[in-house]
Amino acid sequence: xxxxxxxxxxxxxxxxxxxxxxxxxxxxxxxxxxxxxxxxxxxxxxxxxxxxxxxxxxxxxxxxxxxxxxxxxxxxxxxxxxxxxxxxxxxxxxxxxxxxxxxxxxxxxxxxxxxxxxxxxxxxxxxxxxxxxxxxxxxxxxxxxxxxx
Numbered sequence: 001x002x003x004x005x006x007x008x009x010x011x012x013x014x015x016x017x018x019x020x021x022x023x024x025x026x027x028x029x030x031x032x033x034x035x036x037x038x039x040x041x042x043x044x045x046x047x048x049x050x051x052x053x054x055x056x057x058x059x060x061x062x063x064x065x066x067x068x069x070x071x072x073x074x075x076x077x078x079x080x081x082x083x084x085x086x087x088x089x090x091x092x093x094x095x096x097x098x099x100x101x102x103x104x105x106x107x108x109x110x111x112x113x114x115x116x117x118x119x120x121x122x123x124x125x126x127x128x129x130x131x132x133x134x135x136x137x138x139x140x141x142x143x144x145x146x147x148x149x
Contacts, residue, residue: 013138020048023062028139031128034062035101044102065101067126068146072097072105074118090114094143096124109142122146 015022027034037044038052039059045052052060073095080086092110097103110118111127123146130139 013140020050024048025138027062027064028128028141029130029137031139033065033067033126033141035065035098035104035106036060037063037101044098044104046104046106065098067141069096069098069124069143071095071110071118071120071122071124071143071145073120074110076114076118092116092118094118094124096143106141108140111142111144118145 013025015025023034035044035046036048037060038055038057039061040057041052041055043052043054044065045054045060049060051058071094075093077091077093078089080088091114092112093107094110095105095107097105108126110124124143125146127142127144128139129142131137
């Protein structure tokens, strides 16, 4: 039995050919969430771009963000979107928003019972899933609902 949330036969994620998102993937391997931030106006943005969407500066970089956020939206996947995911469903894909970073949003799988009730706005925390034996190695980011009790 695998320790991975989903089958590992799906193609491994790799940084874009231009390297623009490489700091994001390197951060995940260190269990850090790095998102893009403008060094001029200090605003956050995601997905990564060569230019700031707000002030049009080319002086953009990456900064660590606390790996906690709020569930903005989700989709329960019932049918495989890749042959490697046959017999894998259902699973939940989450869109997570970061109020501490200008409300930028990223996606990842939501861990737990795939048939659970998923309340919009619930607090979530990152779970880093390392694939150290892959070639090249990579880490995925998943989400887990934070128990407020």
